[in-house]
Amino acid sequence: MSEQLRFEDFTVGRKFSFGDHVVSEKEIIDFALEYDPQPMHVDPIEAKHEIMGGLIASGWHLCALAMRLIKDGLFDDETSLGSPGVDEVQWRRPVRPNDRLTMKAEVLEARSSKSKPDRGIVRFRFDLFRTDEAGKRQLAITYTSPVMIRKREA
Amino acid sequence: MSEQLRFEDFTVGRKFSFGDHVVSEKEIIDFALEYDPQPMHVDPIEAKHEIMGGLIASGWHLCALAMRLIKDGLFDDETSLGSPGVDEVQWRRPVRPNDRLTMKAEVLEARSSKSKPDRGIVRFRFDLFRTDEAGKRQLAITYTSPVMIRKREA
Numbered sequence: 001m002s003e004q005l006r007f008e009d010f011t012v013g014r015k016f017s018f019g020d021h022v023v024s025e026k027e028i029i030d031f032a033l034e035y036d037p038q039p040m041h042v043d044p045i046e047a048k049h050e051i052m053g054g055l056i057a058s059g060w061h062l063c064a065l066a067m068r069l070i071k072d073g074l075f076d077d078e079t080s081l082g083s084p085g086v087d088e089v090q091w092r093r094p095v096r097p098n099d100r101l102t103m104k105a106e107v108l109e110a111r112s113s114k115s116k117p118d119r120g121i122v123r124f125r126f127d128l129f130r131t132d133e134a135g136k137r138q139l140a141i142t143y144t145s146p147v148m149i150r151k152r153e154a
Numbered sequence: 155m156s157e158q159l160r161f162e163d164f165t166v167g168r169k170f171s172f173g174d175h176v177v178s179e180k181e182i183i184d185f186a187l188e189y190d191p192q193p194m195h196v197d198p199i200e201a202k203h204e205i206m207g208g209l210i211a212s213g214w215h216l217c218a219l220a221m222r223l224i225k226d227g228l229f230d231d232e233t234s235l236g237s238p239g240v241d242e243v244q245w246r247r248p249v250r251p252n253d254r255l256t257m258k259a260e261v262l263e264a265r266s267s268k269s270k271p272d273r274g275i276v277r278f279r280f281d282l283f284r285t286d287e288a289g290k291r292q293l294a295i296t297y298t299s300p301v302m303i304r305k306r307e308a
Contacts, residue, residue: 035218039231052236059237060218064189067214077193082206083213083245090239 004076006152007110007120016105018073021065023057025097031061056094062141063089066128069103081119081148089143099130101140108144112151122149158230160306161264161274170259172227175219177211179251185215210248216295217243220282223257235273235302243297253284255294262298266305276303 003009025044032041036058039046047055057065063086095101109123123146130140157163179198186195190212193200201209211219217240249255263277277300284294 031218034222036221037225038229038234040236058221059239060214060221064185064214064218067212068189068191071191075192080192082194085213085242085244087242088239089241089243091237 005074005079007112007122007149008152010107010110010120010122010124010149012107012110014107016074017102018105019069019101019103021069021101023065023095023097023099023101025055028055028057028061028095028097031064032058036060052094054096056096059089059091059141062091062095062128063143065101066103066126066141069101069128070105070126073103074105078150081150083145083147086143086145089141091141093130093138093140095130095140096132098133099140102129102131103127104129109146113148117151119148119150121146123147159228159233161266161276161303162306164261164264164274164276164303166261166264168261170228171256172259173223173255173257175223175255177219177249177251177253177255179209182209182211182215182249182251185218186212190214206248208250210250213243213245213295216245216249216282217297219255220257220280220295223255223282224259224280227257228259232304235304237299237301240297240299243295245295247284247292247294249284249294250286252287253294256283256285257281258283263300267302271305273302273304275300277301 029042040052040056041058044055104127106125108125112120125144127139128141129137131137183196194206194210195212198209258281260279261276262279264274266274279298281293282295283291285291
């Protein structure tokens, strides 16, 4: 993070592009062995015969990878004070080994907290894109989430 | 899994209880270092001074742990054919080291696929509960998700 973003910076309609991570087959399998050991996520041979036609990352792995890109590219250690949840998580396209992942965030709503003067609530749409080895870029996952964001001037 | 559950078994209103996993401090920190390295998730000392009053698991870690309990306790390798997403994810209560995690699933809707005779779409509510070391049990996370479920008789 070069700039420290705070509530005042997240104005409605503002968009941010960030993140760049190439996901490896090992990463996909390691996550799935721990958290989502279904054949399509852990077994490259078996996965070829499944509907997806090859190994694909767990949808929850994609959410976790998006969070890491947000933490590294949008939020510093002080920006977020947590979130009550997420909505409308859509797993649009499978992510495969060697796909390059990038993020977009858009501010949908922003309001000051009534009870806590040090923060506001910002509702984001977060989009994770995949770019395959041939250079084709597609929306992989999208979701919305309200996040409690620290104010610069509390 | 003792029984192999298929679409025919997921009738509306049916409830399932399963899963039993005690989450360790190391697990919480290891996940967060990789995917959600915010102070409240990675630093037990720093976390004491944060609003949550101690180390808590990343919300995405809880979703991943719920998925593992579902895979081990409800779905075998053939049950699920994937899911288009999740809705209304609510992170209700923080999960702390040594909490015991258990799951409930309820069938909200079930319908045959119109285009694919080998499957139906079952919409579940999934609830993850925490039981702390004093024995207090609370809803930690809840969400709904449509899942494509294989039929027994295709």
